[in-house]
Each structure stands twice: as structure tokens, then as C-alpha cells.
Amino acid sequence: MATFGLIEYENASAEVRAVYDDIMTTRKTDWINNFWKAIAHDPATLKRTWEDKKQIMAPGALDPLTKELIYVAVSVSNQCDYCIASHTASARKKGMSNDMFKELMAVVGMANETNRLVAGYQVEIDERFKKSV
Amino acid sequence: MATFGLIEYENASAEVRAVYDDIMTTRKTDWINNFWKAIAHDPATLKRTWEDKKQIMAPGALDPLTKELIYVAVSVSNQCDYCIASHTASARKKGMSNDMFKELMAVVGMANETNRLVAGYQVEIDERFKKSV
Amino acid sequence: MATFGLIEYENASAEVRAVYDDIMTTRKTDWINNFWKAIAHDPATLKRTWEDKKQIMAPGALDPLTKELIYVAVSVSNQCDYCIASHTASARKKGMSNDMFKELMAVVGMANETNRLVAGYQVEIDERFKKSV
Amino acid sequence: MATFGLIEYENASAEVRAVYDDIMTTRKTDWINNFWKAIAHDPATLKRTWEDKKQIMAPGALDPLTKELIYVAVSVSNQCDYCIASHTASARKKGMSNDMFKELMAVVGMANETNRLVAGYQVEIDERFKKSV
């Protein structure tokens, strides 16, 4: 159970409700997932985290689906079960097909493997990879 | 320095050369980076790793650039300096712009942050995230 | 369920009981948490781990609460659910307020984020950070 | 070398200079470390990261030194060399003594050890640790 429990909309302060409202409007949904309800006990963190996320996950040079795939990739590497479940759901909502998910998993698995081969074989960075852009 | 040193093409066995040739042909380049030269001391691992990578990184439901972005994301989460340098270079070659890189970093940073907020606040998975597809 | 199950006080050997007794005396409690009961199957590890912990977590240049906060920070970074739950409880017992917990989480999240920005942007250590004390 | 190189004050845009100025004013220093100069290529990330950090690391229920110790603890767990070097320096500036550093390291090491004993022995969370506050 979440450390402080979950703050439901009806019990939330005006400050917290404002964030919940913005989450639901931005995501075009009438639902708030547990993550936000758990951190709402710290309204400053709730607001900062949401605003950062809204800015970072917005369409830009990368489209929102690609950003969700990256989010899933990191969450899988870190073995964060909640984050895997929630961002897999988000990615689907943004258009991730089953085949995309499967290829995502294959890449994440492979990267985790070769990251360790590199470390174990103590591979040095090639000169041509060292240049700044 | 790499554990066993690096095997250059001119010193490679026929078995290793065959893999090097396939890498260069597939990547349309005349150059082999240190990773392959370091693991070439184990031809079975060289061959298996290359064949897996060729299969996994090929165009599919996800395009090759998206796959490279995911590779970079994992390597950054794992703090693998070699992999960050080499896959950032690969991603550029496949079309990653500076803006794409910057957004990639922002997402990776954010995911690593919220992964820990989730853990620390002991957030439980929402019922609607638990259903299989 | 724990790999070997849990060893309760009444079923414990004299060697294990001696450690359990010392844990309860040191912590001024009549209760042993699962961690110790699970590793008690290896009395050498039980004894070594407890003695190390008693030495390391004792008041020193850092007070016991600060040490617990650090323990929680590491456990959150490593996504160890048991450790988060148990050390959050210990920290509370030693005086962690709700506000302290919230700030702790914010710092842990931020550190995990910037650790990856540093890696991804391949930031080199500033000369003035390289000097030994 | 940093992915895009470092942006020095004299070459920075007004937007970036404003952040640099705020960093130097807040920290009462005339110096900017490489981290900020490396991410300054993405002014949005520079600004967001700095503002988050200023908010999070400010004195609160936890004092600034304790927050730096936590930052070091996370950076050590994640093996981020840059972050270890820079936050160890920051912690010293805020009053960390050598003895405090040594105890910090001992706790971080121990937490990383017991996090794995817990995982390996598959220890279940005690009922009394499951309650929310």
C-alpha cells in the first residue's frame, strides 16, 4: 500500500485538484492513476513532476509515441513494475501495436546484454566516437 | 585496454573475418568499431551477438532510428559510457537530429526520476493496468 | 516466500538466538523482522551482517536518522521493495517526519535524473573536482 | 568530451546566461561547472533542471548538507563518476567532514549489500511494514 495512501479527487485540496484537472484535460480522460494520487501528499512534488512531464512528453522533434517507448525502455531496464505497467498502457493508447512492443523488448534486452559485454571486455571508446558534434 | 586486446581484420581468422565482412556490408562501411574487435576473441559470442543484433535492429514495426534511440536510452540508464558514445554516433548516422537527442535525454532523465518516486512512495499497480491484452 | 522460510526465535539455535537477542536489545524492541529470520539459515552471514550493521548505523559523525535516510535513498534507487518498506519504518521510528520523507524522495528522484543527464551528455569531470583532499 | 561540447558564459545566449547568473548568485560563486555547460545546448532542459534543483535542494525539513549526502549516496549507487566528484565537492562546501564522508560510504556500501541479500533470500515484507501512515 502506498506510503501515505492515495488522495482521491474528492478529498484533495484545491492545489492538488488543479493538477488533477490539468492531467485529465491534457490526457483527455476522466481518470487519475495511482502514481499521482500517491505523490499528491507532497503538492510541490506533484505540481513539479506533472509540469515537467507535460513539457517533456509533449510532441516535439520526437513524437509522443516514441517518447513513451523510451519511457518503457528505461522502466524495464530499471525493473520498475509499476512504471512498466502504466507506460505500456500509455504507449498502447498512443498507438503502440503488439509488434512494436515485441521489437521494443528485443532491443531493450539486447542493449542490456551488450552493455555488459562492453564492460566485461573493458572496451575502450573508439577515437572517432570521442568527437563532440 | 580491452581484456584481450583488439583483433584487427588482418590478424583475424576466417571465421571472424566472415563476421567483420558481414558487419561492414550490412552497415555500408569499411570500418569495425572496438566492441566487435574486443569480443572477437570469442568467435561464438561474436557471431551470436552480431546475428542477434542484425535481426533485432533491422527495420520492422519500429524503424531503425527508433531502435537506436531505445538503445541509447538503455545505455544511459545503465551508465555504459562506451555504449552511449557508440550508439549516439549510430543514431546520428540514422538521422537523429540534435533536437531529437535533447528530447531523448529529457525523457530518459524523467523516467529515471519517476521510477524512483514510484518505488519510494510504494505505489501499487492500478487494477486497470493489470489486465493482459 | 523466503527461500528457506523464516526461523522463529523458538526454533532458533543458541547461536542464532544470541544475535536475535542482541538485535532486540540494541533496538529496544521485542520483535525481529523477516530479513533476519530469512538469513538466519546462514548463521555466519546473520552474525556478520548484524555486527556490521550495528557498527555502521551507530551514532557517529552522522546521526542515526541521517543514516536511515541514506539507507532509504539507496534502497529506492535500487528498487528494493522490502528495504524501502523496512527502512522507511526505521527512519520514522528515529524521527523522520512526513516532510522529511517527501524531501528525501524529491532528492532521490532528482539525483537519479541528473545522473543520467550527465551520462547521456558525456560530461567530463571538471579539473577542480579531480583533486584529492 | 561532452556530446555537444560546453557552452561558456561569453558564448551563451541571453536565456542561458540568465540561468548561469542565477546559479552563480544562488551558490555565491563565480563559477559554473561542466554539467550546466553541457546541457545548456538545450535551454529548456537547462532551465527546468536548474529550477527543479534550486527548489529541491533548498533548506526545508532536511538541511542542505543532508540533501547533498543523499545526492552522493544515490550517485555512488548508480556509479556516476561525475556526480560523485561534483556532489562530494558540494557536500564538503556545505560542511561535510572527512568522518561524515567515511560514514556515508559505509552506509551506502552496507545498503547495497543488504538490498541484495533481501532479494536473493526472497524476503517478504512484514505485515507491520505494509500499513500506510
Next chain:
Amino acid sequence: MATFGLIEYENASAEVRAVYDDIMTTRKTDWINNFWKAIAHDPATLKRTWEDKKQIMAPGALDPLTKELIYVAVSVSNQCDYCIASHTASARKKGMSNDMFKELMAVVGMANETNRLVAGYQVEIDERFKKSV
């Protein structure tokens, strides 16, 4: 619940059944564990992963039990609960005694501890460790 659910033998395609059959034959068992049934939704990954595993875990310079111990060690470091449970079971089947398990855990815990002491104290690699073989 697994992302796509589990594919049981009776519902599997010929391609998937061929892998299941090979797993059961190789392992001299009539049972398939959940991992394979979960990734069977991606037959290419199922086949590749199984063939890699069969090659890598086969007797060689290291015996199969030692390889399982290493697998458990990595899984514990990464806090992968499923992998810890399944590979602990495999290791037992291949001859791991209780005492071997306990020593394995002690080494894994210690390595995780000293890995962080090294990072935190910023220890440089000794010249004599830098030579390639």
C-alpha cells in the same frame, strides 16, 4: 499478469511448439515455465532466446551449475524476482546445495558493497590491472 498472457502448449503454433519441445527434451522435463510462455507471443524472440540460452548454458570450460550460480548472481544484483526464483530452482536441480546458495549470497552481497566503496572513494585502476592478456 503477463502482458499478453501465457501461451500453453495446446494453443501454440507449430513454430512455438517446436521450441517448447526442444526445451523439454534438452531439460529432460515435461514442463515449460512461464517465461517461455510469456515471450512465445513473439516467436522470433522465443526461438532466438532459447537457442542463445542453450548454446551459452551448455557444458564448456564452465560446468552448468557454475553457470547457473552466475545467472542467480546477476539476477540478484538486478533485483529480478522472477529470475531469482526460477534460476535458484534450476541451480538446485543441477546440484546447488544449501551451503552453496548461502555462500553465493554472501559473495553477491559483498561484491555489491565493495563496488560502491570503489565508486565512492573514486579508486583508480592499478597500473598492473590495465594490461591486456
Next chain:
Amino acid sequence: MATFGLIEYENASAEVRAVYDDIMTTRKTDWINNFWKAIAHDPATLKRTWEDKKQIMAPGALDPLTKELIYVAVSVSNQCDYCIASHTASARKKGMSNDMFKELMAVVGMANETNRLVAGYQVEIDERFKKSV
């Protein structure tokens, strides 16, 4: 450079020298590697770490070489460059052949890969893996 620099034998206190002497005697060598010289600034940690290591790495149900292989496996998973270099050297000294090293790397890579496939596919632990011994 190490945080506090390195303490050479000739500058060491009697307390530190006693540990250095025991390390050299136990390892049948006249040489101390940087790790010990770096943590010697904290004699309590030096002594505790050495005594734990001597106890844990001693021959038991697992032989010393197997224990070193496990140490390398963990260090590679954690991307600890110093630890990889030093424990690879130790393992060689205890009899690790090149072929053993190569197989070790293959297993470590594979385990890191499948750990993430398990997480990403959200695989649940099989009932028969849940039983305690």
C-alpha cells in the same frame, strides 16, 4: 584520483599496517592494490571490509575461483570498471582460463538480457518456484 589519495605502507598507522600485513600474508603477495589504500583513510571500514572479504571468499562449499567468477559477474552487471579489472586479475590468478572468462561474459550478458525480458513481459512467478525449501 582517489578522494583522499592512497595510504602507502610506509605512511600507514600500526592499525592499517596490521590489515595490509594480513592481506599480503593471506594472498601470498607483497603488494596491496589501490582499493585498500583508498579506504585505509577509514581504518574501521578497512578492517571490517577485509575481515568480511577474507571470511566470505575463503574456500567453502564453493571454491575460491567460483567465488571470484561470481564477483566478476556482479561487477560487470554494475558496470564497476575498477572491480572488473581487479577481480578479473584475481580470477586469473586463481586459475580462470581465457575460455572460462569468455563463457562467464556470455552468461552475464544473457542474464542481463533475460532479466529485462521478464520485467517487460511482466512474467509472474510459477507456482512451483514459490515453495520454500
